[in-house]
Amino acid sequence: MSSNRAVAYKGPGKVEVVDIDYPTFELKDGPGVNPANVGRQLPHAAILKVATTNICGSDQHMVRGRTTAPEGLILGHEITGEVVETGPGVEFIKEGDLCSVPFNISCGRCANCKKGRTEICLNVNPDRPGSAYGYVDMGGWVGGQAEYVLVPYADWNLLRFPDKDQALEKILDLTMLSDIFPTGYHGAVSAGVGPGSSVYIAGAGPVGLAAAVGAQLLGAAVVIVADMVAERLGAAQAFGCETIDVSQEDPREGIARILGTEEVDCGVDAVGFEARGHGQGAGEAPATVLNSLMSITKAGGALGIPGLYVTGDPGGIDDAAKEGSLSLRLGLGWAKSLSFTTGQCPVMRYHRQLMEAILHDKVQIASAVNATSISLDDAPEGYAEFDSGVAKKFVIDPHGVTKLTA
Known part of the structure; x- marks a missing residue:
C-alpha cells in the first residue's frame, strides 16, 4: 500500500x-x-x-x-x-x-x-x-x-x-x-450579469477575480472590482476591470467616477463574513459588503453572494457575529426589490x-x-x-x- x-x-x-x-x-x-x-x-x-x-x-x-x-x-x-x-x-x-x-x-x-x-x-x-x-x-x-x-x-x-x-x-x-472559477461565475450569473451589464464585485481575491472573468464571459460592459489591497486591484486592472480602493474612496463615489451614475445593474459579494468597513484603518464590520451592495445596486437588481458566511465564528466581533447574525439593512433590500442568492456554488x-x-x-x-x-x-x-x-x-x-x- x-x-x-x-x-x-x-x-x-x-x-x-x-x-x-x-x-x-x-x-x-x-x-x-x-x-x-x-x-x-x-x-x-x-x-x-x-x-x-x-x-x-x-x-x-x-x-x-x-x-x-x-x-x-x-x-x-x-x-x-x-x-x-x-x-x-x-x-x-x-x-x-x-x-x-x-x-x-x-x-x-x-x-x-x-x-x-x-x-x-x-x-x-x-x-x-x-x-x-x-x-x-x-x-x-x-x-x-x-x-x-x-x-x-x-x-x-x-x-x-x-x-x-x-x-x-x-x-x-x-x-x-x-x-473558484465556477464559484465566481455563479456569483456573476446569480447577480444577473448579461450583455451590456454594469457589475460591482466586492473583493479582489481569487473568487472576486474569477467573478470578474465570469462577468466578462457573460458580456458585461463594465466590471468594477473593489478591494483595499493595491496589488489585488492591479491584478483586476490587468485584464480590463475598473477598480475602486475602498480604503480611499466610497463605493458610490467610485462608481459615479467610473459610470457617471452612483448605481450598478448587478452586485457580487466575494468577501464574506470577515469583511472590513470602508475607509482608512477600518476594522472588521461583517455586514459592510452586503449593506453597501444593497445601496449601490439598482432597484430590481440582484446580488450574487458566493462569499462565505458561517453559523459559528469564535472570532466574531460580538455575540451576534459569533453565530452568524449580521446587522443587515433588509428594509433597504426590500424597498429596492433586490434578489439575493447565497450558499455554495x-x-x-x-x-x-x-x-x-x-x-x-x-x-x-x-x-x-x-x-x-x-x-x-x-x-x-x-x-x-x-x-x-x-x-x-x-x-x-x-x-x-x-x-x-x-
Missing part, C-alpha cells in the same frame, strides 16, 4: 504536512467526521493521485481560527487528479482518467441532486444538506491537499478531461474548475462549459488569478503568504505535475 501525506489544520494560524492513511473504500473515523458517517462503505468511489490542489480563501477562514474546525482536520476541497483505483460500483470512470473534482460532494440520487442542486445534497452529510472535502461541518470527508484522495460517487462527481495531454498543458487553468451546473472555454482558449483564468505552483512541503508557507493579502492563487502540486508541463 502506498504512503500518503497531507496538509492538516493544527490550530489557529498553524498548518502542518503530516502522514495520513492511504485512502480505502470506507470512510473512517477522524477529525471532523460525523459519527453517522464512520464506517460508510464506498464501492462507488475512486482513489485519485492528486495532480493539483489549491489553497482557498475558505480554507483561510478555518486556519485563522474563525470557524469551529477541529484540530487535525485534513484540508483541501479544490482537487484535480488522476484515477489510480476504482471501487466495484464504478462503471464509467477508468484508471488513468485525469479529472476535476467538484468541491461539492453529492450523491446524484437525492431529490436535490436530481434538480441540479448538488450543493445541498441530502445524502452525504448527516449534519445538514451539502458537503465538501476537508471542511468544517461538512461530514468529515478527508481533504485533498494530499498526495492521494478518495472521491465518492465517482461516476457522478468526476469531470473527466477529454484529452489528457491537452489537459496537462492547461492544468493551471483547469485546476480552477473544482471551485453548484459546481456541476457550470464546470463542463467552463472547461470547454478553457480548452478552446476563450479564457485564461490561471493568469487572471496569478496561479502560483508550490510543493506540498511548501504549503504552510503558501498559507502564510496568501493570508498576507498577496495577489496569488496558490496551487499545491504534490507530484511535480506543473513542472513537467511548464
Whole structure:
C-alpha cells in the first residue's frame, strides 16, 4: 500500500504536512467526521493521485481560527487528479482518467441532486444538506491537499478531461474548475450579469477575480472590482476591470467616477463574513459588503453572494457575529426589490462549459488569478503568504505535475 501525506489544520494560524492513511473504500473515523458517517462503505468511489490542489480563501477562514474546525482536520476541497483505483460500483470512470473534482460532494440520487442542486445534497452529510472535502461541518470527508484522495460517487462527481495531454498543458487553468472559477461565475450569473451589464464585485481575491472573468464571459460592459489591497486591484486592472480602493474612496463615489451614475445593474459579494468597513484603518464590520451592495445596486437588481458566511465564528466581533447574525439593512433590500442568492456554488451546473472555454482558449483564468505552483512541503508557507493579502492563487502540486508541463 502506498504512503500518503497531507496538509492538516493544527490550530489557529498553524498548518502542518503530516502522514495520513492511504485512502480505502470506507470512510473512517477522524477529525471532523460525523459519527453517522464512520464506517460508510464506498464501492462507488475512486482513489485519485492528486495532480493539483489549491489553497482557498475558505480554507483561510478555518486556519485563522474563525470557524469551529477541529484540530487535525485534513484540508483541501479544490482537487484535480488522476484515477489510480476504482471501487466495484464504478462503471464509467477508468484508471488513468485525469479529472476535476467538484468541491461539492453529492450523491446524484437525492431529490436535490436530481434538480441540479448538488450543493445541498441530502445524502452525504448527516449534519445538514451539502458537503465538501476537508471542511468544517461538512461530514468529515478527508481533504485533498494530499498526495492521494478518495472521491465518492465517482461516476457522478468526476469531470473527466477529454484529452489528457491537452489537459496537462492547461492544468493551471483547469485546476480552477473544482471551485473558484465556477464559484465566481455563479456569483456573476446569480447577480444577473448579461450583455451590456454594469457589475460591482466586492473583493479582489481569487473568487472576486474569477467573478470578474465570469462577468466578462457573460458580456458585461463594465466590471468594477473593489478591494483595499493595491496589488489585488492591479491584478483586476490587468485584464480590463475598473477598480475602486475602498480604503480611499466610497463605493458610490467610485462608481459615479467610473459610470457617471452612483448605481450598478448587478452586485457580487466575494468577501464574506470577515469583511472590513470602508475607509482608512477600518476594522472588521461583517455586514459592510452586503449593506453597501444593497445601496449601490439598482432597484430590481440582484446580488450574487458566493462569499462565505458561517453559523459559528469564535472570532466574531460580538455575540451576534459569533453565530452568524449580521446587522443587515433588509428594509433597504426590500424597498429596492433586490434578489439575493447565497450558499455554495453548484459546481456541476457550470464546470463542463467552463472547461470547454478553457480548452478552446476563450479564457485564461490561471493568469487572471496569478496561479502560483508550490510543493506540498511548501504549503504552510503558501498559507502564510496568501493570508498576507498577496495577489496569488496558490496551487499545491504534490507530484511535480506543473513542472513537467511548464
